[in-house]
Amino acid sequence: MPHLLIFARHPELGRVKTRLAATVGAEGALAVYKELLAHTRAVVAPLPVHKTVWLAEAPTSPRQAAEWPGYEPLLQPAGDLGRKMQVAFEHAFAQHAGQVLIIGTDCPGLTTAHLTEAFEALHTHDVVLGPAADGGYYLLGMRQLYPQLFQGKNWSTATVRAETLADIRNLNLRLHQLPELQDIDTSADLNAWQISSGRTLVPGLRVV
Template sequence: MNPALPAASHVLVFAREPVLGRVKTRLAAGIGAEAALAVYRELLALTAAAVAAAQVPATVWLAEAPAGADPHKPRPEWPGLPWRVQPAADSLGTRMAQAFAEAFGAGAGRVVIIGTDCPDLSAELLRQAFDQLLRHDLVVGPADDGGYYLLGMNQLHAELFDNKNWSTATVLPDTLADAARLGLRVAQLPTLHDVDSAQDLATWRGR
């Protein structure tokens, strides 16, 4: 482990299995399911590389159980990382809150959650997030679509996951408003670009 990082750090990765027709449906509407699957595999590889380079303990939380998978063996997209199945809850917020609660319950002191939609997420940004949690209660990585690509905290604040319209432009402002109401000290990382649609993909490729 990188000695610059606190020993009690942990990353939660919320992801899906790369299955044709089951991932990146908004992107697939613009470029086709097979091309969207290829993009998703690329995003998974970039995310896995960032987590590995950050040298932080991590757990992958898959949206559903892979067909025929052995829960004791890492998934090929996530070499060396343990994986779990996300809790059976309709709300993304509920599932994230439960994953945070489990990490804190297992002894982590600083926990960060990320998705797999942000190609510019880096090991350095992950390190920055944990560094900020030494001085702040909450760290947020804003996405330019109004959501966030990263959220980290030192203890579970379940209210941050309540009453959110997930996958909309209100997620970040509503989360920050909740944090202000709770009196939390908030650090923000640089704003990054998520890839969810054909236009997002064109913007990313264009850079």
């Protein structure tokens, strides 16, 4: 069974999209995050795969506990982002997953077709990468664990993609890359995506 892993947070005021909130306010950032969550769930829904949501915090109410029906809910472990992702992949492979993808909830351009392409590519490639416009990546997939991909990275910086690609080359792995997409972390990201897509994520939201 293929596995899809999602890293997410509960949509709570003041606890999501803090860099975006610096310019659009906490309520605006929460509205954006809720739209991104809804989009992520929608594009994932048609996939016949095992779905695990790795949450940054434990649910504090029945409403939060019911936010991800049909998903295996787990808590992200301690450590940096690389450590968290490595543990998530280890858990999936321990359940005998044949192909494993990990995504976040920041990419409004992600489609079901991208995810389907990634799973299909893992039949003939060792690694799949979805490059993000900020120099990171919005998707990573593999057929077995390669711990090097999660180590020695300056996470949340513009060098992550280049560092990961260097590891893939050094390991002589067969790589399939998806189209570059825009993650939404700042108002500049949101502006860039809305201009390039011709869409508005949250109608009426003033983006500085």
